Amino acid sequence: MKRITGAQYNTEETLREKNNRRLAYRAAVEGIVLLENNGVLPLKKGDIALYGAGARHTVKGGTGSGEVNERYSATIYDGLKEKGFSILTDNCLRRYDMKLEEARKAYEKDVRENHTIIDVWGLVFTMPVADEVQEEDLADCDTAIYVVARQAGEGRDRRLEAGFNLAKEETESIKLLRKHYRKVILVINSGSSVNISDVDDYRPDAVIFFCQEGLEGGRALAALLTGEENFSGKLSDTWVYRYEDIPFGNEFSYMNGNLAREYYKEGIYVGYRYYDSFNVPVRYHFGYGLSYTDFEISAEAVTLQGKNVLVDVRVRNTGKVTGKEVVQVYVSAPAGKLDKEYQRLVAFGKTGNLKPGETETLRLCFDMEYCASYDRQENCFILEKGNYIVRTGSSSAGTAVAAVIRNEETIVVSRHGDLLKCEETFEELHSPQRKQEIPEGVKILKLDGSCFETKVYEYPGMKAADDDRVKEIIGKLTTEEKIKLVMGESRDDRGLSTRYIYTPGTVARTTEDLLDKGVINTNLADGPAGLRLLKESALDKNGEVKYLKGNFPVAAMELFLEASPLEETDTVYYQYPTAWPAATALAQSFNTDLIEEIGRITSREMVEFNVTFWLAPGMNIHKNPLCGRNFEYYSEDPVLSGKIASALLKGVRSVEGNYITIKHFACNNAEDNRSFTDSAVKQRALREIYLRGFEIAVKEGKATGLMTSYNKINGIYAPDNYDLAVRILRNEWGFDGVVMTDWTSTLEGQGSNVKAVKAGHIIMPGGSYYRDEIRKGLKEGSLSEEELDMTISYLLKAILHSNVASRYKAEDLI
Numbered sequence: 018m019k020r021i022t023g024a025q026y027n028t029e030e031t032l033r034e035k036n037n038r039r040l041a042y043r044a045a046v047e048g049i050v051l052l053e054n055n056g057v058l059p060l061k062k063g064d065i066a067l068y069g070a071g072a073r074h075t076v077k078g079g080t081g082s083g084e085v086n087e088r089y090s091a092t093i094y095d096g097l098k099e100k101g102f103s104i105l106t107d108n109c110l111r112r113y114d115m116k117l118e119e120a121r122k123a124y125e126k127d128v129r130e131n132h133t134i135i136d137v138w139g140l141v142f143t144m145p146v147a148d149e150v151q152e153e154d155l156a157d158c159d160t161a162i163y164v165v166a167r168q169a170g171e172g173r174d175r176r177l178e179a180g181f182n183l184a185k186e187e188t189e190s191i192k193l194l195r196k197h198y199r200k201v202i203l204v205i206n207s208g209s210s211v212n213i214s215d216v217d218d219y220r221p222d223a224v225i226f227f228c229q230e231g232l233e234g235g236r237a238l239a240a241l242l243t244g245e246e247n248f249s250g251k252l253s254d255t256w257v258y259r260y261e262d263i264p265f266g267n268e269f270s271y272m273n274g275n276l277a278r279e280y281y282k283e284g285i286y287v288g289y290r291y292y293d294s295f296n297v298p299v300r301y302h303f304g305y306g307l308s309y310t311d312f313e314i315s316a317e318a319v320t321l322q323g324k325n326v327l328v329d330v331r332v333r334n335t336g337k338v339t340g341k342e343v344v345q346v347y348v349s350a351p352a353g354k355l356d357k358e359y360q361r362l363v364a365f366g367k368t369g370n371l372k373p374g375e376t377e378t379l380r381l382c383f384d385m386e387y388c389a390s391y392d393r394q395e396n397c398f399i400l401e402k403g404n405y406i407v408r409t410g411s412s413s414a415g416t417a418v419a420a421v422i423r424n425e426e427t428i429v430v431s432r433h434g435d436l437l438k439c440e441e442t443f444e445e446l447h448s449p450q451r452k453q454e455i456p457e458g459v460k461i462l463k464l465d466g467s468c469f470e471t472k473v474y475e476y477p478g479m480k481a482a483d484d485d486r487v488k489e490i491i492g493k494l495t496t497e498e499k500i501k502l503v504m505g506e507s508r509d510d511r512g513l514s515t516r517y518i519y520t521p522g523t524v525a526r527t528t529e530d531l532l533d534k535g536v537i538n539t540n541l542a543d544g545p546a547g548l549r550l551l552k553e554s555a556l557d558k559n560g561e562v563k564y565l566k567g568n569f570p571v572a573a574m575e576l577f578l579e580a581s582p583l584e585e586t587d588t589v590y591y592q593y594p595t596a597w598p599a600a601t602a603l604a605q606s607f608n609t610d611l612i613e614e615i616g617r618i619t620s621r622e623m624v625e626f627n628v629t630f631w632l633a634p635g636m637n638i639h640k641n642p643l644c645g646r647n648f649e650y651y652s653e654d655p656v657l658s659g660k661i662a663s664a665l666l667k668g669v670r671s672v673e674g675n676y677i678t679i680k681h682f683a684c685n686n687a688e689d690n691r692s693f694t695d696s697a698v699k700q701r702a703l704r705e706i707y708l709r710g711f712e713i714a715v716k717e718g719k720a721t722g723l724m725t726s727y728n729k730i731n732g733i734y735a736p737d738n739y740d741l742a743v744r745i746l747r748n749e750w751g752f753d754g755v756v757m758t759d760w761t762s763t764l765e766g767q768g769s770n771v772k773a774v775k776a777g778h779i780i781m782p783g784g785s786y787y788r789d790e791i792r793k794g795l796k797e798g799s800l801s802e803e804e805l806d807m808t809i810s811y812l813l814k815a816i817l818h819s820n821v822a823s824r825y826k827a828e829d830l831i
């Protein structure tokens with residue numbers, strides 16, 4: 018028996034790590050958004066007063082499966098120090114260090130006394146807010162920086178108090194700083210928006226949405242503050258003035274006490290689609306972000322080529338420093354049978370670094386099908402007749418009309434089955450249509466309806482992957498072997514040790530019992546902010562895995578299980594993957610080239626560590642800022658989500674046989690009670706908002722894997738949902754990769770294992786309960802062997818063509 022690992026045997030920082038840090042730094046620079054600046058920034062190096070929980074404990078990402086165990090990440094304190102600032106508030110910061118330590122001890126005590134290991138995922142330590150800054154903490158300098166920090170993660174939504182809203186301690190501190198310092202800078206270190214209205218009366222001179230920026234965030238911020246780098250990030254969500262401004266915000270998740278069902282009453286009016294259509298003033302618009310320079314944006318030409326629209330936008334740096342600008346293209350569709358949102362994003366692009374006076378023309382393209390709306394009475398996407406106003410701008414606010422595309426006949430783009438029906442009767446929001454103003458002299462282009470051929474979908478259901486070797490191997494497998502393959506390698510059989518291809522810290526693996534059939538085992542690692550692996554682990558001389566102190570797959574596990582002491586005969590493994598900025602921050606870069614590069618580099622890390630499936634990217638829509646996992650997802654907008662994901666996927670695909678797993682399909686937009694809640698969503702909102710990003714990632718990004726969600730969608734658990742996982746995903750979108758369940762989503766009382774397999778799922782993480790259910794299904798006839806074969810055929814195909822299989826042959830491992 019051989020054990021193959023990509024881990025290293027010493028703690029030395031590798032060249033790969035050093036290089037990847039540079040990319041992580043670039044990503045952080047482009048992901049941070051400057052929200053306000055009355056001229057105080059950039060700062061001159063010198064004395065500075067630094068406050069707040071995130072100063073020395075900068076949150077680099079969220080908790081739970083989205084957490085990446087990096088070697089080391091630079092805090093804001095580190096970044097400023099390295100840049101040459103003298104920080105005069107160490108005493109105050111030290112008090113927070115102690116508070117944090119005490120809070121951690123209290124948490125550990127509580128967990129040990131009041132919980133069991135079963136709850137481990139939900140037992141996330143959240144950092145306390147910093148105490149109020151006192152008079153004696155004020156320093157003798159000009160400038161104060163206050164860092165508000167928020168951490169969230171799976172299994173729990175954020176609370177309003179000291180979560181979405183500022184805590185009293187924070188508001189009072191900022192009030193005091195405002196009185197004392199000439200310049201006050203507020204930095205928000207949170208994966209999702211924070212309501213800063215409480216400090217409106219003590220207005221900070223600059224506000225920065227730092228977000229959560231991975232390994233190099235602290236350094237990136239310091240370079241931005243000094244003007245060594247320029248801001249170019251733009252918000253991927255709207256920031257409201259008050260929580261009450263969010264449509265049906267008071268019904269979201271736990272807010273109305275009903276965790277059983279979530280009614281998607283806002284329909285398609287999610288994020289800016291709502292605020293723009295209903296004229297609700299917002300604090301910061303979707304797509305907004307400042308720079309140290311100014312740009313002039315002008316649409317030079319809009320041309321129609323069949324159903325494709327090409328928009329040439331000239332960007333000129335009219336300011337005094339070098340910078341990058343993001344150009345966004347929106348379309349306002351005509352109301353008709355269906356009401357329409359005021360505008361929707363259809364394309365975007367980012368310039369390179371433009372020196373003062375320099376120009377660049379970006380060509381931004383979109384397919385008119387991006388402008389279609391879903392008619393749920395007829396089950397079709399239509400482009401209604403009327404004017405489609407093409408707008409360009411540097412944010413969603415104040416977009417300028419670039420052209421009008423006139424459609425003289427309603428076009429049926431595609432006809433669908435009556436899928437994912439919502440039986441619940443609730444009123445959806447409909448917008449009072451805003452009048453379409455078309456400025457004089459705007460170019461009008463006529464859409465030629467004959468360029469469209471209505472797609473009429475048929476639903477043949479599941480079929481097997483088309484691959485001769487797969488067929489041959491399946492023909493040789495016993496039923497029991499097939500059952501092994503249709504789920505993760507069960508830890509209850511074999512404990513923690515993977516015998517063959519071994520990547521400590523991966524969340525699942527495929528079976529290692531089929532080596533004699535030519536099928537190797539593969540490993541699945543979480544994301545999306547990088548590969549979630551164990552930094553340090555050991556194997557004893559019998560090949561058993563040991564968890565070492567501070568290095569458990571889930572931090573809270575250590576409170577129940579003893580860390581193993583190291584013996585001389587143990588082999589210690591070290592793995593240091595790159596922690597990229599959180600997904601929201603990546604989307605805020607609006608830079609698809611950068612994201613593709615991150616995908617490419619992560620794919621190389623997958624090769625290094627022998628990871629075959631990366632459980633990323635997260636693609637759920639930011640329906641509400643309280644969702645605990647928003648940091649793992651990109652945006653409130655499906656096109657931005659889909660395009661950013663597609664860029665990442667393209668990068669990962671640069672290494673053949675490395676797979677990603679877009680997740681969580683679909684409507685996992687709240688975390689409280691995520692395993693049982695029912696998302697009641699009407700088909701139009703599903704098609705236009707909640708499925709759209711995934712659709713783009715499948716069709717344009719050529720996604721190779723997908724994970725369904727825990728929740729029900731219109732009464733049916735996601736893994737049981739044939740409409741979703743087969744009819745829409747495979748039959749309509751042409752997906753032919755691996756579909757898997759989210760972890761334990763088919764445990765008793767949740768999704769059905771039989772239905773999940775029928776709908777093409779590999780069951781994760783696997784184990785005796787799941788296996789017995791499949792056996793029972795086969796015996797009783799609710800699952801046929803042919804259905805089982807079809808499902809495993811996709812996994813088998815993926816394994817046989819995996820990168821890891823191209824490097825290690827099954828027969829050599831035995």
Ligand code: BGC
Nearest residue numbers: 082171524543632680759760
């Ligand atoms: C999460 C998934 C994750 C899986 C494996 C689940 O709790 O929802 O996103 O990939 O665990 O860690």
